[in-house]
Amino acid sequence: MTMFEAILLTVATAATPLLIAALGELVVERSGVLNLGVEGMMVMGAVTGFAVAQYTGSAWLGMFAAILAGAAFSLLFGFLTLTLITNQVATGLALTLLGLGASAMIGESFVGLPGVRMDSLYIQGLTDIPYVGKVLFGQDPIFYISILLTIGVAWFLFRTRAGLTLRAVGDNHTSAHALGVPVVRIRYLAVIFGGACAGLAGAQLSLVYVPQWVENMTSGRGWIALALVVFASWRPWRILAGAYLFGAVTIGQLHAQALGIGVPSQFMSSLPYLATIIVLVLISRNKRLTLMNTPTSLGKPFVPDR
Amino acid sequence: MTGTITKDGSEIPLLEAEKLTKIFGTLKACDGIDLKIGAGEIHALLGENGAGKSTLVKMLFGALQPTSGDIAWKGERFTVTSPAMGRSLGIGMVFQHFSLFDALTAAENIALSLDEKSPLDTIAARAREIGQTYGLPVDPDALVGDLSVGERQRIEIIRCLLQNPDLIILDEPTSVLTPQEADLLFVTLERLRSEGKSILYISHRLEEVRRLCDRATVLRHGKVVGQCDPRTQTAASLARMMVGNDIHVIERLPAEWTDRIPLIEVNGLSQRPRGPFSVALHDISLSITGGEILGIAGVAGNGQGELFEAISGEVLQERPQVVRIRGTDAGRIGISARRTLGAAFVPEERLGHGAVPDMSLTNNLLLSRHSTDRKMFLTGGVLKLVSESSLASAAKRIVVQMDVRKSAENPDASALSGGNLQKFLIGRELDRNPSVIVVNQPTWGVDAGAAALIRQALVDLARSGSAVIVISQDLDELFEISDRIAAMVHGRLSESVPIEAMTMERVGLMMGGADATAGAA
Amino acid sequence: MMRIEIVKRPQHSVLFSALSPFIALFLTLIAGAILFSVLGKNPISALYSYFIEPLTEVWSIHELLVKAAPLILIAVGLSVCFLSNNWNIGAEGQFIAGGIAGSILPVVFPDFQGWYVLPIMLLLGMAGGMAYATIPAFLKVRFNTNEILTSLMLVYVAQLFLDWLVRGPWRNPQGYNFPETVQFSDSAILPAIWPDSGRAHWGFALAIIAAVVVWFMLSRTLNGFEIKVLGRSSRAGRFAGFSAGRLTFFAFLVSGALAGLAGIAEVSGAVGQLRTSISPGYGFTAIIVAFLGRLNPLGIIAAGLVLALSYLGGEAAQISLGISEKSARIFQGIILFFVLASDSLIYYRIRIVSRLSETALKGA
Numbered sequence A: 001m002t003m004f005e006a007i008l009l010t011v012a013t014a015a016t017p018l019l020i021a022a023l024g025e026l027v028v029e030r031s032g033v034l035n036l037g038v039e040g041m042m043v044m045g046a047v048t049g050f051a052v053a054q055y056t057g058s059a060w061l062g063m064f065a066a067i068l069a070g071a072a073f074s075l076l077f078g079f080l081t082l083t084l085i086t087n088q089v090a091t092g093l094a095l096t097l098l099g100l101g102a103s104a105m106i107g108e109s110f111v112g113l114p115g116v117r118m119d120s121l122y123i124q125g126l127t128d129i130p131y132v133g134k135v136l137f138g139q140d141p142i143f144y145i146s147i148l149l150t151i152g153v154a155w156f157l158f159r160t161r162a163g164l165t166l167r168a169v170g171d172n173h174t175s176a177h178a179l180g181v182p183v184v185r186i187r188y189l190a191v192i193f194g195g196a197c198a199g200l201a202g203a204q205l206s207l208v209y210v211p212q213w214v215e216n217m218t219s220g221r222g223w224i225a226l227a228l229v230v231f232a233s234w235r236p237w238r239i240l241a242g243a244y245l246f247g248a249v250t251i252g253q254l255h256a257q258a259l260g261i262g263v264p265s266q267f268m269s270s271l272p273y274l275a276t277i278i279v280l281v282l283i284s285r286n287k288r289l290t291l292m293n294t295p296t297s298l299g300k301p302f303v304p305d306r
Numbered sequence B: 001m002t003g004t005i006t007k008d009g010s011e012i013p014l015l016e017a018e019k020l021t022k023i024f025g026t027l028k029a030c031d032g033i034d035l036k037i038g039a040g041e042i043h044a045l046l047g048e049n050g051a052g053k054s055t056l057v058k059m060l061f062g063a064l065q066p067t068s069g070d071i072a073w074k075g076e077r078f079t080v081t082s083p084a085m086g087r088s089l090g091i092g093m094v095f096q097h098f099s100l101f102d103a104l105t106a107a108e109n110i111a112l113s114l115d116e117k118s119p120l121d122t123i124a125a126r127a128r129e130i131g132q133t134y135g136l137p138v139d140p141d142a143l144v145g146d147l148s149v150g151e152r153q154r155i156e157i158i159r160c161l162l163q164n165p166d167l168i169i170l171d172e173p174t175s176v177l178t179p180q181e182a183d184l185l186f187v188t189l190e191r192l193r194s195e196g197k198s199i200l201y202i203s204h205r206l207e208e209v210r211r212l213c214d215r216a217t218v219l220r221h222g223k224v225v226g227q228c229d230p231r232t233q234t235a236a237s238l239a240r241m242m243v244g245n246d247i248h249v250i251e252r253l254p255a256e257w258t259d260r261i262p263l264i265e266v267n268g269l270s271q272r273p274r275g276p277f278s279v280a281l282h283d284i285s286l287s288i289t290g291g292e293i294l295g296i297a298g299v300a301g302n303g304q305g306e307l308f309e310a311i312s313g314e315v316l317q318e319r320p321q322v323v324r325i326r327g328t329d330a331g332r333i334g335i336s337a338r339r340t341l342g343a344a345f346v347p348e349e350r351l352g353h354g355a356v357p358d359m360s361l362t363n364n365l366l367l368s369r370h371s372t373d374r375k376m377f378l379t380g381g382v383l384k385l386v387s388e389s390s391l392a393s394a395a396k397r398i399v400v401q402m403d404v405r406k407s408a409e410n411p412d413a414s415a416l417s418g419g420n421l422q423k424f425l426i427g428r429e430l431d432r433n434p435s436v437i438v439v440n441q442p443t444w445g446v447d448a449g450a451a452a453l454i455r456q457a458l459v460d461l462a463r464s465g466s467a468v469i470v471i472s473q474d475l476d477e478l479f480e481i482s483d484r485i486a487a488m489v490h491g492r493l494s495e496s497v498p499i500e501a502m503t504m505e506r507v508g509l510m511m512g513g514a515d516a517t518a519g520a521a
Numbered sequence C: 001m002m003r004i005e006i007v008k009r010p011q012h013s014v015l016f017s018a019l020s021p022f023i024a025l026f027l028t029l030i031a032g033a034i035l036f037s038v039l040g041k042n043p044i045s046a047l048y049s050y051f052i053e054p055l056t057e058v059w060s061i062h063e064l065l066v067k068a069a070p071l072i073l074i075a076v077g078l079s080v081c082f083l084s085n086n087w088n089i090g091a092e093g094q095f096i097a098g099g100i101a102g103s104i105l106p107v108v109f110p111d112f113q114g115w116y117v118l119p120i121m122l123l124l125g126m127a128g129g130m131a132y133a134t135i136p137a138f139l140k141v142r143f144n145t146n147e148i149l150t151s152l153m154l155v156y157v158a159q160l161f162l163d164w165l166v167r168g169p170w171r172n173p174q175g176y177n178f179p180e181t182v183q184f185s186d187s188a189i190l191p192a193i194w195p196d197s198g199r200a201h202w203g204f205a206l207a208i209i210a211a212v213v214v215w216f217m218l219s220r221t222l223n224g225f226e227i228k229v230l231g232r233s234s235r236a237g238r239f240a241g242f243s244a245g246r247l248t249f250f251a252f253l254v255s256g257a258l259a260g261l262a263g264i265a266e267v268s269g270a271v272g273q274l275r276t277s278i279s280p281g282y283g284f285t286a287i288i289v290a291f292l293g294r295l296n297p298l299g300i301i302a303a304g305l306v307l308a309l310s311y312l313g314g315e316a317a318q319i320s321l322g323i324s325e326k327s328a329r330i331f332q333g334i335i336l337f338f339v340l341a342s343d344s345l346i347y348y349r350i351r352i353v354s355r356l357s358e359t360a361l362k363g364a
Helices: A003-030 A038-056 A059-083 A088-110 A133-137 A141-159 A161-171 A173-178 A183-209 A221-231 A236-259 A265-269 A271-284 A287-293 B053-061 B083-089 B106-113 B120-133 B149-161 B179-194 B206-212 B235-243 B304-312 B335-340 B361-369 B388-402 B418-430 B448-463 B475-481 B504-511 B516-520 C014-038 C043-055 C058-083 C091-102 C104-108 C117-143 C147-167 C203-220 C222-232 C234-239 C244-271 C282-292 C297-321 C327-347
Strands: B015-024 B027-037 B042-047 B068-073 B076-078 B091-094 B167-171 B198-203 B215-220 B223-228 B262-271 B281-289 B293-297 B323-325 B343-346 B436-440 B467-471 B484-489 C002-008 C348-354
Touching: A003 A038, A003 A133, A003 A141, A003 A161, A003 A183, A003 A221, A003 A236, A038 A059, A038 A088, A038 A183, A038 A221, A059 A088, A059 A183, A059 C327, A088 C282, A088 C327, A141 A161, A141 A183, A141 A236, A161 A173, A161 A183, A161 B106, A173 A183, A183 A221, A221 A236, A221 A271, A221 C147, A236 A265, A236 A271, A265 A271, A265 C147, A271 A287, A271 C117, A271 C147, B015 B053, B027 B053, B027 B223, B042 B053, B042 B206, B042 B235, B053 B083, B053 B091, B053 B167, B053 B198, B083 B091, B091 B149, B106 B120, B106 B149, B120 B149, B149 B179, B179 B198, B179 B206, B179 B504, B198 B206, B206 B235, B215 B235, B223 B235, B235 B448, B262 B304, B262 B436, B262 B467, B281 B304, B281 B467, B293 B448, B293 B475, B293 B504, B304 B343, B304 B436, B304 B467, B335 B343, B343 B418, B361 B388, B361 B418, B361 C222, B361 C234, B388 B418, B418 B436, B418 B448, B436 B448, B448 B467, B448 B475, B467 B475, B475 B504, B484 B504, C014 C043, C014 C282, C014 C297, C014 C327, C043 C058, C043 C297, C058 C091, C058 C203, C058 C222, C058 C244, C058 C282, C058 C297, C091 C104, C091 C117, C091 C147, C091 C244, C091 C282, C104 C117, C117 C147, C117 C244, C203 C222, C203 C244, C203 C297, C222 C234, C222 C244, C234 C244, C244 C282, C282 C297, C282 C327, C297 C327, C327 C348
Parallel strands: B042 B198, B042 B215, B091 B167, B167 B198, B293 B467, B293 B484, B343 B436, B436 B467
Antiparallel strands: B015 B027, B015 B068, B068 B076, B215 B223, B262 B281, B262 B323, C002 C348
């Protein structure tokens, strides 16, 4: 394997959790709900995935358990914000705080244990194609899921009737309700989908990226995923581009650290966070453009009249 | 499923509601309403704001569930549980506050209300076809947010017609149209009637009801108070039925101006659009002297809100002389400083602009008066302590002056009815005797009693020497109180025309963008 | 089939405004009892050692005040932010920035001593927190950048910067390579209030003062009115002539200053030196404190004590019951959920309707 291939592979591995979590949140926000609990759902996915893989020995079972855990955890958020109409920002924060706390306690006995790694697929022959062979055909299953998910979300949102309805709910929930669209039910489904994606993203971390459990192992990736949705102006393909950009920054700084370029490692490690800020500033500078793309009902409470 | 129809068919009404009642909390929005709509008739539903019209039609359409009562469709009883069911029965609805989606195209908007799942291209083609048949041209690929109010209404109507309904409910359809556009709409409606469709027509504009409708049902306080043939009634007799007593006629003494010094001037105001769906202003000039009321007519969304915010100082201008208040250049100073110069402002949106919904009346009093009445409401020097006692006594004064009805001593703004809150918000400004007042939509969604009181208060203020600007979509209101009327269209303001020389037709042409002088010719 | 129906109240409920924190605490205790039962512990004795035992000894009450001080200071600042609709969730970063800035004197100039050292340290701490909070405020006002994400990203940056400082340039040369700075000299230590009985330091007094001052500002002055108006409706705020941008700076500066003060007070009063980690997540727990205190600084004093107790309870439960002290963080998260849920009773009536009978069982 050449150095180039290795870097590409690691970039993809670093980008995949961001991509999956951001796609989930994209669907949630397109339906008009702002769930800031991505970090919490992701870390719950990571610990659940690790634990189930540990007990069953199957990374696949771990992955499915993580998806279920993320979805179940998001239901908590859904119940509060959609049924009890609590403040979405505060509730999302609560979900993150609870997720970080609960995962720390659940995972306490797993710290330091070697994890179960999800095997990569090797498609014989195709992986030998120079430069791109291993990147395209020698990745872990979650990588392929992430690509399919991007295609699927793009198709769903812009090519299907259900996607149109979901966008309509995010644009104007009052109008949607007047037309008889079940606003709350659609939002519940979107929130659960977002939770499932965040759970899957977490499983990628604890089953593929670093197959072990470390407290707070998401280290802000859920938040970066939230930033990616804004960066991508709520469009799936731009999320893919953004996630790989961030993957490249993450891997680039790791390689730079390994090469020992004389800059303290802490500074290099803070690059992804600083890059997030810079990217957000660049994208939000154009206020008109941001306003144009933001789902109009985003974060607003909806009380149906009866 | 079709209803059982007797041989001659005419016996059974298309829709019959019996003892429909809807209770929200403690409020009886509809109280035992009986309504019959025959096939091929245009049936008017009359009533003041808050009489229960919207609640009633939402129940017919399935958007709300009645607390009790029955609905029969073609002779058969139904519980209309959802708008989708209403649609499948053959009931179409055109909303007053359109249920459209700004970020979607016209075709996507139409697709959302169709239960069948045709591809967008097919829907777009059918929308074009229907639009041509009924004189409702639309571009299916246009983003709805970019369209004018009239165009949006066309989309609503086409969306409704595509479902091939037997009954079409129209909620205040002409409130957003120029008189000429309204005439075109009537042609469409008459054509639909001739095809045998029924129309339930909700309006408070009595002249058009007399002209268009075959029968009328009048609601007051959630009850049916009368049924009649509007063509045999006068506007005044219909109004009496709606309100329950005679309408207060505004007393308007002739204007007497001693000195013709302008109190408020706008000179060449131009402004780029500030948001995705906001309107640019182009070279707007106006000048009003004390004692005078300028009425600004216009269809919603032609820059009235933007003009209001530019004059109020919520949005600053580039050059100071663009806005002058009592001879002082004010274009670069904010709303508080403009208030200190003697100006007062009442915006269109009551909750969330003119008032904070979940704050008390006294707090909402402080909202617009903290800078002008600093000495009265603030103590403690630089600490600026809020004096609750003086706020409470000022609020009490306004409540008495404007006859504000409220349920608690100091309720939240959101707990007041639209009319009572508007009386309070107007009173809040009148209480400090402003030399200039700018009011956007003074009586929008306000009951007739409150509207009369507000209009009289504005006229009285002008006659006491202040300059008044009233921005309104209600032409009757403008004719009732203005000394001059101008119209806004596409962010431009027409020349103003003295009320004596103004006619409905002329203002309609001005609102449609035709030159004022051409309209007179 | 049961269904929950929500109806907006025309007027917010004064009763539930007062009751909601207590409902939330009560529900948290029930949830805690269930949690302990699941873990196989006797819920009554577990709750006792969690929430009562730490209050039975004097030294332990001192510890309570030590932990409550930063929570109250930060949460009071956050209340100004949250009330004005500025979502500063990076208080943890501002806390660290304050701790670092305040430590410049004792670490870099250890020979500089005297009564004036401590006041300068506290001021520097506040300045550090303010400076760090200015970044998201500036980006929000100037570029319209979402402050939630920027303030949070800056937490990670601050943590990494502290890590670098303490392992690198500021490491104690005589410290056997431990990642720690020198121990502060006596004149740089925030003294204990009652040194004879325990280590509660004057940071707690500062927290009470800050709470009272901010409470007065919020409830009695035009400035407080401005904060509440702009927080509820920016458009009405603009109509009132208030500037949202100016207020954003104000709110971030106040909360940055208080978080920074909390940081240096913690470093100087409780730790006595800088380490790679100086906070068990105070900046995040303070978000919970702020909401449990219903964004009222006086309520926040009580809420700060409650959350401080959960930290102590966690430690106590680990010792006496063998439950991980991390259980405290679960408690903290659950409290916030229940607070938010109970708060919706203030603005909404909640009915549980059974679909079959359509009768309202409970009209709150």
